[in-house]
Amino acid sequence: MNRLGLTDWNGPVMRRRLARRYAAERRFRLLGLGAVLLSAAFLAFLLVSMIGQGATGFLRTEVRVTLDFKAAPLLIDRAALAGRGADLALANAGIPAHLNAAATTAYGGEGAGYLSENSWLDVRDAVRDDPALLDGKASFWVAAATAIDLAAKGHGTAEAKAAYAKLKQAGAVRKTFNAGFLTRSNSNDPTRAGIWGAFKGSLLTMIVTLLLAFPIGVLSAVYLEEYAPRNRMTDLIEVSINNLAAVPSIIFGLLGLAVFLNTWQLPRSAALVGGLTLALMTMPVIVIAARNAIKSVPPSIRDAALGVGASPVQVVFHHVLPLALPGILTGTIIGMARALGETAPLLMIGMRAFIATPPDGFTDPATVLPVQIFLWSDEVSRGFVEKTSAAIVVLLAFLLAMNGLAIYLRNRFERRW
Amino acid sequence: MSVAAIAFLVIGLGLIGWLSARTRAARFAAAADTAAGAAGRPHSLPFYHGWYVALWATVPALLFLAVWGWTSPALVTGAVLDTPAAALPESGIERGALLAEARALAQGKLAGAFNDEAAALAPAYRAAQARFDGIATVLALILAFAGGAYAFTRVRPDFRARTRVERAVMATLLVASLIAILTTVGIVASLLFESWRFFSMVSPVDFLFGLRWSPQSAVIAGQTNQFGAIPLFWGTIFIGAIIAMVVAIPLGLMSAVYLTQYAGPRLRAWMKPALEMLAGVPTVVYGYFAALTVAPALRDFAAAVGIPGASSESALAAGVVMGIMIIPFVSSMADDSITAVPAAMRDGSLAMGATQSETIRKVLIPAALPGVVGGVLLAVSRAIGETMIVVMAAGLAANLTANPFASVTTVTTQIVQLLTGDQEFDSAKTLAAFALGLVLFVITLLLNIVALRVVKKYREAYE
The missing domain is CATH 1.10.3720.10 (MetI-like)
Incomplete structure (x- = not known):
């Protein structure tokens, strides 16, 4: 302070105070940046760790085994190979014993242990496709045992790694794209497990969900936004929809269990019931998105249509809805993406069963991708870890594609009035 | 014929009704255009007449089929139980299993029978199923034809088809938005009902304030x-x-x-x-x-x-x-x-x-x-x-x-x-x-x- 009692803004006290305030400002700003970056880092870490673990799930390790059918013929009737009984005939032909013998000859005492228990299925498929192989000596690439597979991917015991190195030196092992992962269904054996069954189940479930939730959601939104009189009934509908949007998903599972399964006696584990349950959950999301989209269509459009003589129904279905459609579709896709990733309600209605054959219809027992991920994450076998992550990568890819489509639609077609 | 097949048939009839009513309305609309100019034009566009007939032909029949699909399995089972072949054990589970097996046999979902009783029941099941399906087909077709014919007779130039169709649209909208209330009621009712059964076994006070959960x-x-x-x-x-x-x-x-x-x-x-x-x-x-x-x-x-x-x-x-x-x-x-x-x-x-x-x-x-x-x-x-x-x-x-x-x-x-x-x-x-x-x-x-x-x-x- 100087003589007049006024604050000396350039004095050392004030300068220090200002410096302290600016330092606080910088700290606060860094704190904010840190929060943003930390959140983004969590996301990046999650994605990277899933992709890193899952990438090898798309690969499988194969061991070469040479079978000499001339020296040791399969006990099989050639005629049986032509028809539908081929699989059964080959299953009884003693291929596993042949394989084990050949592996032991080729790779020593533990040779048979290098092959997966179900590796004979690879031989079976090859022979079924080309019975001429039975006439002579043929070499097959068959699935390696889980321990060898893990060693090939850099995990597993030292023993297995040594065995893998030995095989590799002999040129008897290779890594290929695991097409079976995308085309097969669930299995107890990680080398035979695939996601096709679960994927098909997801597809069927989503079809049911979309067919129910989209029309019901859009029609309710139209009613509430355009026609509903202001009365108690309308209030009740609005409150119900807003509450349903916030109800935990597992409660919808309880509803599905109590109503669809126990009261209506619909089949357990079916895509139909899963779709119904998810439709009830998705409908409020669609209603809310559709109401916002309809609300954003300016009233002048309605007035103009009414002015040239359109009826109220014509105004909405010929003018308002087409203009609101991009917004409605965006909301629908986002709602469907959420339904696709949903697990908990489906556990309640029994979609966690072991499904080894893909479902053929809406009432067949089915499972869905997220539930398959959940089931695999519980498996004890180490080989399922990478399968789980690989299935997660597939699921995330679909969700990303759906959300990308929604963003594209919004940017491309949504009009600002 | 199964319920789904009849439903398809009814929808086909609705399509025919839609096309014929639209054609008829289009004809008198064209006639009015050439004869009297704008003053004598029909009230509704041909398209609305088509929808009016299609709705009358399909909606009552489909509603009937929905109710039928709900009730007919019980009716079929009842009819089977009345036949002399039905000498079934009294115990509920065994009985249900046998009936389910007989049903699967009758519908051709099962190749061979596990139990002789079920095999004996299968023909009775098939007969009852056929009889009830026949009844359903006839009733649904009568409803569809009657509805369609009634609506078709009303297709006239001065008939206000659009108003009627729009009323149906509004009803659909209202029903769609009531589903939200139904879902809420369903959630609350199922939770309350099952919880009430639980609380008749376990005291609510023990549940809400008890410290031991096993x-x-x-x-x-x-x-x-x-x-x-x-x-x-x-x-x-x-x-x-x-x-x-x-x-x-x-x-x-x-x-x-x-x-x-x-x-x-x-x-x-x-x-x-x-x-x-x-x-x-x-x-x-x-x-x-x-x-x-x-x-x-x-x-x-x-x-x-x-x-x-x-x-x-x-x-x-x-x-x-x-x-x-x-x-x-x-x-x-x-x-x-x-x-x-x-x-x-x-x-x-x-x-x-x-x-x-x-x-x-x-x-x-x-x-x-x-x-x-x-x-x-x-x-x-x-x-x-x-x-x-x-x-x-x-x-x-x-x-x-x-x-x-x-x-x-x-x-x-x-x-x-x-x-x-x-x-x-x-x-x-x-x-x-x-x-x-x-x-x-x-x-x-x-x-x-x-x-x-x-x-x-x-x-x-x-x-």
């Missing part, structure tokens, strides 16, 4: 005092409302502050969707991440520092990952309420010489607080209803502990646990899941109502 032993010993849910409530609050919020509130709030107040438009354009992606990741993925990556790391950390009772299913792992999932909910609500604070308040503070962070801390956040609190309440309601993360990462042991490295269990975990075994539906164990569901439903509902009220009040204050 439904497994309750089933074995036949006791009913093992359903004390306090440990579950504590576990749910500990994971969802404490640990998750300790992670989510600071990160979410600071992210919102930075993105609204400091970040340039480019950073904001990239980071906002990135944060929203956190909410789009399926919860089963978070659960797997928590169980496989976070939980072992935390357990090793706890063991290294020497914390007793460290579990590989710790509350901390589930809570932290849940907090990460919740970040975008907190940040988007905070973002909205910070942006809604009038610019004049912010400008006034800056003009007085306050730094930006002082403005944010002393003006913006206090002004936006109701919105932020509402967002946090919504996030809590979301966190306590979350299932997969806790099912996969939290434990099953019902402990009353405040040690974040120990294992606790939650309401949703126990619901899944109770309902995924092979239990008969009437046991107290399965019904307990519905009682837990009811508590969860009521609490999330209350949280949402309070949160929305807080947010709404605050919006009104600035509008």
Whole structure:
């Protein structure tokens, strides 16, 4: 302070105070940046760790085994190979014993242990496709045992790694794209497990969900936004929809269990019931998105249509809805993406069963991708870890594609009035 | 013919009705155009006449088929039981199994019979099925033809078909929006009904205030005092409302502050969707991440520092990952309420010489607080209803502990646990899941109502 009692803004006290305030400002700003970056880092870490673990799930390790059918013929009737009984005939032909013998000859005492228990299925498929192989000596690439597979991917015991190195030196092992992962269904054996069954189940479930939730959601939104009189009934509908949007998903599972399964006696584990349950959950999301989209269509459009003589129904279905459609579709896709990733309600209605054959219809027992991920994450076998992550990568890819489509639609077609 | 096939037939008839009525209406519309000019034009476009006839032809018949599909299996079974071949055992389960087998045989879903009784019943089943299907076909076709013919006779130039069709459209809209109410009623009714059955076995006081939760032993010993849910409530609050919020509130709030107040438009354009992606990741993925990556790391950390009772299913792992999932909910609500604070308040503070962070801390956040609190309440309601993360990462042991490295269990975990075994539906164990569901439903509902009220009040204050 100087003589007049006024604050000396350039004095050392004030300068220090200002410096302290600016330092606080910088700290606060860094704190904010840190929060943003930390959140983004969590996301990046999650994605990277899933992709890193899952990438090898798309690969499988194969061991070469040479079978000499001339020296040791399969006990099989050639005629049986032509028809539908081929699989059964080959299953009884003693291929596993042949394989084990050949592996032991080729790779020593533990040779048979290098092959997966179900590796004979690879031989079976090859022979079924080309019975001429039975006439002579043929070499097959068959699935390696889980321990060898893990060693090939850099995990597993030292023993297995040594065995893998030995095989590799002999040129008897290779890594290929695991097409079976995308085309097969669930299995107890990680080398035979695939996601096709679960994927098909997801597809069927989503079809049911979309067919129910989209029309019901859009029609309710139209009613509430355009026609509903202001009365108690309308209030009740609005409150119900807003509450349903916030109800935990597992409660919808309880509803599905109590109503669809126990009261209506619909089949357990079916895509139909899963779709119904998810439709009830998705409908409020669609209603809310559709109401916002309809609300954003300016009233002048309605007035103009009414002015040239359109009826109220014509105004909405010929003018308002087409203009609101991009917004409605965006909301629908986002709602469907959420339904696709949903697990908990489906556990309640029994979609966690072991499904080894893909479902053929809406009432067949089915499972869905997220539930398959959940089931695999519980498996004890180490080989399922990478399968789980690989299935997660597939699921995330679909969700990303759906959300990308929604963003594209919004940017491309949504009009600002 | 099966119900589905008849439905297709009816829809085909509706299509024919649509086409013929439209053609007829188009003909008299054209005639009116040439004869009398605009004055004599029919009231409705031909297209509406078509829809009018199609609706009359299909809707009554399809409604009949829906009711029929519901009731006919019971009627068929009743008819089969009246036949002399039905010498069935009295016990319910065996009887049901035999009937189901006979039905599968009659429908050709089963190649051969396991039981001779079922094989004997199959012809009777087939006959009854054929008879009832015949009745259904005839009735549905009569309804479709009668409806279509009645409507077709009304297709005249002065008939107001559009008004009628629009009335049907409005009815459809109303029915569609009533489904939301039906769903709510269905949820409340099923939860209340099953919970009432549960509470007739276990006293509500024991359930709500009991400290011991072990439904497994309750089933074995036949006791009913093992359903004390306090440990579950504590576990749910500990994971969802404490640990998750300790992670989510600071990160979410600071992210919102930075993105609204400091970040340039480019950073904001990239980071906002990135944060929203956190909410789009399926919860089963978070659960797997928590169980496989976070939980072992935390357990090793706890063991290294020497914390007793460290579990590989710790509350901390589930809570932290849940907090990460919740970040975008907190940040988007905070973002909205910070942006809604009038610019004049912010400008006034800056003009007085306050730094930006002082403005944010002393003006913006206090002004936006109701919105932020509402967002946090919504996030809590979301966190306590979350299932997969806790099912996969939290434990099953019902402990009353405040040690974040120990294992606790939650309401949703126990619901899944109770309902995924092979239990008969009437046991107290399965019904307990519905009682837990009811508590969860009521609490999330209350949280949402309070949160929305807080947010709404605050919006009104600035509008």
